Amino acid sequence: MNLGDFFRKYGEDDIFCKKAKxxxxxxxxxxxxxxxxxxxxxxxxxxxxxxxxxxxxxFISTVVMIxxxxxxxxxxxxxxxxxxx
Amino acid sequence: xxxxxxxxxxxYLGAAILPFIKGKGRSGLLLSIPVLALLTILSASQGxxxxxxxxxxxxxxxxxxxxxLGFGAVFMVSAFASLVFALHVKDCREHxxxxxxxxxxxGAVFAGDLFSFFLFWEIASFSSVFLIWLRGEEASNAAGMxxxxxxxxxxxLLFGGIVIHVGSGGGIAFDAxxxxxxxxxxxxxxxxxxxxxxxxxxxLADAYPEATLTGVIFLSVFTTKTxxxxxxxxxxxxxxxxxxxxxxxxxxVMYAVNENNCQRVWCYHLISQNGYMITGxxxxxxxxxxxxxxxxxxxxxxxxxxxMGISSVTHMTGGRKQSELGxxxxxxxxxxxxxxxxxxxxxxxxxLVGFVSKSIVVSAAAEIHQGWVILMLVFxxxxxxxxxxxxxxxVFLGEDRAKDRKIKVTDPPANMLWGMRILATLCxxxxxxxxxxxxxxxxxxxxxxxxLGHLVEAFQYMGFTLLVFMLFLKKLTxxxxxxxxxxxxxxxxSLVFMWxxxxxxxxxxxx
Numbered sequence: 001m002n003l004g005d006f007f008r009k010y011g012e013d014d015i016f017c018k019k020a021k022x023x024x025x026x027x028x029x030x031x032x033x034x035x036x037x038x039x040x041x042x043x044x045x046x047x048x049x050x051x052x053x054x055x056x057x058x059f060i061s062t063v064v065m066i067x068x069x070x071x072x073x074x075x076x077x078x079x080x081x082x083x084x085x
Numbered sequence: 086x087x088x089x090x091x092x093x094x095x096x097y098l099g100a101a102i103l104p105f106i107k108g109k110g111r112s113g114l115l116l117s118i119p120v121l122a123l124l125t126i127l128s129a130s131q132g133x134x135x136x137x138x139x140x141x142x143x144x145x146x147x148x149x150x151x152x153x154l155g156f157g158a159v160f161m162v163s164a165f166a167s168l169v170f171a172l173h174v175k176d177c178r179e180h181x182x183x184x185x186x187x188x189x190x191x192g193a194v195f196a197g198d199l200f201s202f203f204l205f206w207e208i209a210s211f212s213s214v215f216l217i218w219l220r221g222e223e224a225s226n227a228a229g230m231x232x233x234x235x236x237x238x239x240x241x242l243l244f245g246g247i248v249i250h251v252g253s254g255g256g257i258a259f260d261a262x263x264x265x266x267x268x269x270x271x272x273x274x275x276x277x278x279x280x281x282x283x284x285x286x287x288x289l290a291d292a293y294p295e296a297t298l299t300g301v302i303f304l305s306v307f308t309t310k311t312x313x314x315x316x317x318x319x320x321x322x323x324x325x326x327x328x329x330x331x332x333x334x335x336x337x338v339m340y341a342v343n344e345n346n347c348q349r350v351w352c353y354h355l356i357s358q359n360g361y362m363i364t365g366x367x368x369x370x371x372x373x374x375x376x377x378x379x380x381x382x383x384x385x386x387x388x389x390x391x392x393m394g395i396s397s398v399t400h401m402t403g404g405r406k407q408s409e410l411g412x413x414x415x416x417x418x419x420x421x422x423x424x425x426x427x428x429x430x431x432x433x434x435x436x437l438v439g440f441v442s443k444s445i446v447v448s449a450a451a452e453i454h455q456g457w458v459i460l461m462l463v464f465x466x467x468x469x470x471x472x473x474x475x476x477x478x479x480v481f482l483g484e485d486r487a488k489d490r491k492i493k494v495t496d497p498p499a500n501m502l503w504g505m506r507i508l509a510t511l512c513x514x515x516x517x518x519x520x521x522x523x524x525x526x527x528x529x530x531x532x533x534x535x536x537l538g539h540l541v542e543a544f545q546y547m548g549f550t551l552l553v554f555m556l557f558l559k560k561l562t563x564x565x566x567x568x569x570x571x572x573x574x575x576x577x578x579s580l581v582f583m584w585x586x587x588x589x590x591x592x593x594x595x596x
Binding site for chain 1: 338339342343414416418419421451454456459460463464467468471482537538541542544545546547548549551552553557560561565566567568569576
């Protein structure tokens with residue numbers, strides 16, 4: 001089987017894709033739970049003491065990044081492709 | 086015995102004889118140049134070499150220390166992979182431009198005085214613009230002209246700064262500069278333009294996507310990384326760089342959200358990555374400098390790989406925008422796989438190389454108790470992960486937006502794949518064995534990236550970034566627009582200027 005067939009086999013397999021998605025959600029849960037038990041080498045900031053902080057921060061940062069960029073883009077910065085022509 | 090041969094010499098000589106050699110001989114010549122230069126660099130002893138007296142000054146062409154050795158070696162490895170990727174290019178003018186450009190960049194890295202550094206810096210600027218012009222389209226002609234005008238401005242600031250610094254008794258040695266005074270300030274401005282620091286960054290995203298498909302690989306490596314080298318050498322521990330770098334890290338990833346052109350997404354991504362390095366330089370501690378160096382070295386590898394991935398897609402499909410691509414994982418499986426390695430490496434997915442380099446700068450910010458810097462850098466890190474995800478999905482996985490494409494799409498020619506394979510291998514090897522990377526740092530360092538704390542932290546923000554990506558997939562659908570940036574000022578400003586000049590010329594004619 002060449003590489004293209006290998007990817008096609010899994011890419012077009014809906015059951016595999018659903019299983020992978022489920023596996024990902026389980027992984028997310030495990031990562032957050034594990035933060036309650038992991039010893040952090042350096043505790044410098046307030047957030048170093050909050051378990052799951054980086055999960056929440058990652059989630060909020062990415063939402064802010066997408067929503068804010070799209071909002072500023074649509075309101076102001078995004079122009080048609082021939083704008084400078 | 087000859088104690089020092091400048092690695093630039095191989096590139097300049099190679100560029101001179103290249104037009105007279107055809108076929109396989111040309112390929113052999115192109116590939117032997119970075120190999121010979123790398124051997125020269127690796128065999129050089131640390132110290133000052135290649136001193137030339139000129140106009141009463143001692144010019145140093147071979148300052149060999151850990152910093153210049155590291156940059157020189159990584160430049161050569163990257164040049165080799167990029168030349169492999171570009172072997173199929175028939176136009177020898179493009180190879181000549183690339184050779185002059187790379188030779189000058191490596192020359193600047195080994196220059197021990199300000200004048201020889203400036204000489205190489207300028208040759209690099211003027212040779213690199215041909216990699217844009219050689220695309221031969223109206224848009225690339227105009228973008229190249231804007232590129233060279235910006236770099237001439239940067240070069241003049243740098244030269245003015247050097248003259249004032251030397252004139253006021255600062256000497257011509259290129260070492261850490263004083264943080265006060267007009268001369269060093271002008272030099273810093275010149276460096277910041279080439280490092281693409283906002284608000285003087287727009288030239289990068291404007292010009293690079295208009296370059297030739299192989300030229301953009303060289304461009305993405307050598308100009309900004311030479312500037313990063315210059316900042317490490319001349320301005321370590323300059324506090325303003327912490328602020329500028331942290332702003333850059335956020336600015337780049339914010340702008341990349343709306344970009345449709347794939348190369349332009351990587352350009353904004355590159356600006357964000359450079360922000361990490363500049364923050365490390367501004368922090369200036371051993372950990373900060375090593376973090377900047379580490380990111381520079383690894384970024385050279387995975388950014389070139391990612392640029393190659395998009396160039397391969399454009400080479401095979403003709404598409405440059407996300408809105409005209411999609412579903413290519415079946416027809417370009419090797420490109421897909423190698424692109425994923427690059428994307429995961431730049432995002433810092435363990436055990437790839439980004440993971441072992443990115444956390445150093447964050448740790449350096451923690452060491453100096455700057456919590457806001459950490460928050461901005463991790464915000465940038467979320468974007469550094471979001472955009473590879475977006476391009477992997479939009480270009481390779483999602484629905485094919487060009488189903489009626491007439492040509493049969495396959496993986497690119499073997500040389501292009503091998504160029505990518507070399508860099509992907511480095512992403513894996515340096516990630517698995519970080520000691521190889523850490524051994525090249527200018528400052529001694531004891532750092533263990535694979536601690537449970539680091540891993541859980543990285544998996545958390547990366548996992549939830551991926552979750553948001555899945556939830557917001559529809560909102561991220563590419564749109565056929567461009568985004569205005571600070572180049573608006575000179576692109577529109579020049580029209581006003583020309584209007585004024587014409588009015589004045591008309592009035593003069595009337596009177």
